[in-house]
Amino acid sequence: MQVEASRGPIEELDVQALAVAVFKNEKSDEGFVKKLDELSGGLVRSALESEEFVGKEGEVAYFHLVGNHKLKARRLFLVGVGEPGDYKAAQVSQMAGTAVRSLRSKNVKSVAVLPRASTDAAQTASAVVEGAFIALFDPDKYRTVEKEEKTIDRLVVMIEGAEEKSLQHGVKAGQIVGESVNFTRDLANEPGAYMTPSDMAERAREIANEFGLSVDVLDEARMEQEGMGSLLSVARGSDQPAKLIILKYTPTTPASDSKELLAFVGKGVTFDSGGISLKPGENMELMKYDMTGGATVMGAMRAIAQLKPPIPILGVAPCTENLPSGKATKPGDVVKAMTGKTIEVINTDAEGRLILADAIAYAKKLGATTVIDMATLTGAVSVALGDVNAAVLGTDQALIDEIIAAGREVGEKFWQLPLDKEYSKQIKSDIADIKNVGGRKAGTITAAAFLKEFADGLSWAHLDIAGTAWGDEAKPYRSKGPTGIAVRTLLRIVERASQR
Ligand code: BES
Ligand code: MG
Ligand code: ZN
Numbered sequence: 001m002q003v004e005a006s007r008g009p010i011e012e013l014d015v016q017a018l019a020v021a022v023f024k025n026e027k028s029d030e031g032f033v034k035k036l037d038e039l040s041g042g043l044v045r046s047a048l049e050s051e052e053f054v055g056k057e058g059e060v061a062y063f064h065l066v067g068n069h070k071l072k073a074r075r076l077f078l079v080g081v082g083e084p085g086d087y088k089a090a091q092v093s094q095m096a097g098t099a100v101r102s103l104r105s106k107n108v109k110s111v112a113v114l115p116r117a118s119t120d121a122a123q124t125a126s127a128v129v130e131g132a133f134i135a136l137f138d139p140d141k142y143r144t145v146e147k148e149e150k151t152i153d154r155l156v157v158m159i160e161g162a163e164e165k166s167l168q169h170g171v172k173a174g175q176i177v178g179e180s181v182n183f184t185r186d187l188a189n190e191p192g193a194y195m196t197p198s199d200m201a202e203r204a205r206e207i208a209n210e211f212g213l214s215v216d217v218l219d220e221a222r223m224e225q226e227g228m229g230s231l232l233s234v235a236r237g238s239d240q241p242a243k244l245i246i247l248k249y250t251p252t253t254p255a256s257d258s259k260e261l262l263a264f265v266g267k268g269v270t271f272d273s274g275g276i277s278l279k280p281g282e283n284m285e286l287m288k289y290d291m292t293g294g295a296t297v298m299g300a301m302r303a304i305a306q307l308k309p310p311i312p313i314l315g316v317a318p319c320t321e322n323l324p325s326g327k328a329t330k331p332g333d334v335v336k337a338m339t340g341k342t343i344e345v346i347n348t349d350a351e352g353r354l355i356l357a358d359a360i361a362y363a364k365k366l367g368a369t370t371v372i373d374m375a376t377l378t379g380a381v382s383v384a385l386g387d388v389n390a391a392v393l394g395t396d397q398a399l400i401d402e403i404i405a406a407g408r409e410v411g412e413k414f415w416q417l418p419l420d421k422e423y424s425k426q427i428k429s430d431i432a433d434i435k436n437v438g439g440r441k442a443g444t445i446t447a448a449a450f451l452k453e454f455a456d457g458l459s460w461a462h463l464d465i466a467g468t469a470w471g472d473e474a475k476p477y478r479s480k481g482p483t484g485i486a487v488r489t490l491l492r493i494v495e496r497a498s499q500r
Contacts, residue, residue: 021117057086058080129173130177263314266316300315341433341454370459375463378466387471390463402496470482
């Protein structure tokens with residue numbers, strides 16, 4: 001899809017369809033709506049006055065323009081966006097997504113989106129383009145019949161009176177971000193057979209070469225040398241060798257000579273059967289997306305390489321399968337992490353924390369001072385927060401607040417769960433330093449309490465995205481399947497950190 005920016009006027013937009021945001025209860029006899037009504041030959045007024053369409057969030061109205069109109073476009077698509085006060089980047093993205101997804105199904109090839117947001121033109125334009133790319137992603141890669149073959153070839157973002165440079169900049173950034181979110185979703189969507197740890201490493205090398213990142217992939221021999229017994233214990237049951245992916249972005253002109261290093265660490269379990277503590281069969285196929293945390297790190301790094309912020313960023317993705325076999329780690333086994341801590345493995349299905357333990361420690365060895373890790377870590381997070389909020393926990397309240405604020409700006413919701421030291425009692429082992437499960441109570445918190453043991457001396461936060469990484473239902477602005485949660489939040493965190 002080719003993307004362009006425009007400052008109008010509306011009547012000159014040479015596209016097949018116009019998609020226009022309309023606020024709740026807007027009057028048809030004044031301002032922009034009046035003008036649009038006149039240009040469209042009275043259709044807008046008719047829709048509003050009949051109260052068929054009142055501009056409620058998510059409401060849509062669609063017209064073919066025939067006869068007496070003054071637009072080059074022949075179709076008009078109105079999207080309700082609710083109250084102006086609640087209309088932020090996230091809503092702009094959804095508005096654009098709803099429009100392009102729907103218009104694509106009507107075989108429209110070129111669309112101009114008029115988001116009508118009065119704030120920052122660059123951010124608004126970026127939100128439109130991100131929303132459009134995200135909306136057009138489909139998970140049907142391996143379908144050969146009844147596949148969605150229609151495409152939108154041209155997208156024009158029109159913001160009246162915007163400064164040309166900000167508009168151009170926003171459109172470009174939006175495409176980078178939207179494509180990178182889809183990159184993450186594509187990896188998460190791949191079957192386990194096609195997205196092994198080695199495949200993840202290959203994808204990491206590809207983005208590093210294409211966009212300019214340094215890359216290092218530790219094989220099992222190097223993990224052995226580093227003493228990563230915890231990560232390696234998970235890989236033991238699989239024939240696919242584990243890989244620890246390291247991506248690094250270094251700015252050409254750094255903002256400062258500070259020694260701060262922000263690192264993203266993501267769980268890359270390319271298939272989680274549970275191991276010897278085998279999962280039940282129902283829905284096990286979804287455990288192909290247990291590498292979403294790692295894919296999120298890779299998607300964010302892919303965007304960062306192109307957006308070129310003035311601060312360095314480290315990306316770490318420990319990748320392995322979790323399978324049962326005669327070589328697999330058994331419940332009751334004790335393993336030794338890179339930090340020297342010993343871990344009693346009570347349940348081999350609590351493997352995410354085992355691989356993250358060594359990955360966080362390694363990020364620290366590489367100089368990380370702040371670590372945000374992300375993982376489809378616990379089923380318990382779905383019980384607590386459903387598919388609406390991801391959980392955030394950590395040891396640095398300022399960092400947690402930053403994540404929640406950044407998420408709010410891009411429309412991704414994070415809800416903090418407590419991490420009082422009392423919870424750590426649940427992971428005390430009788431035979432080793434700690435054990436990898438903390439019983440039935442507070443499963444998301446005890447998983448974080450486990451990780452905390454390896455985040456000593458770091459400013460650290462953890463995101464549990466197990467409930468939010470996969471959408472069971474399609475939305476008007478997004479297909480079902482992988483959501484790409486957290487990529488945009490990480491990018492906003494980098495942007496906010498760059499401005500300090
Ligand atoms: N990959 C799962 C968590 C998960 C569950 C992700 C559902 C997405 C959807 C994780 O490795 C796991 O199995 N966790 C266990 C931990 C338990 C054994 C303490 C869980 O949540 O049941
Ligand atoms: Mg192995
Ligand atoms: Zn598991």
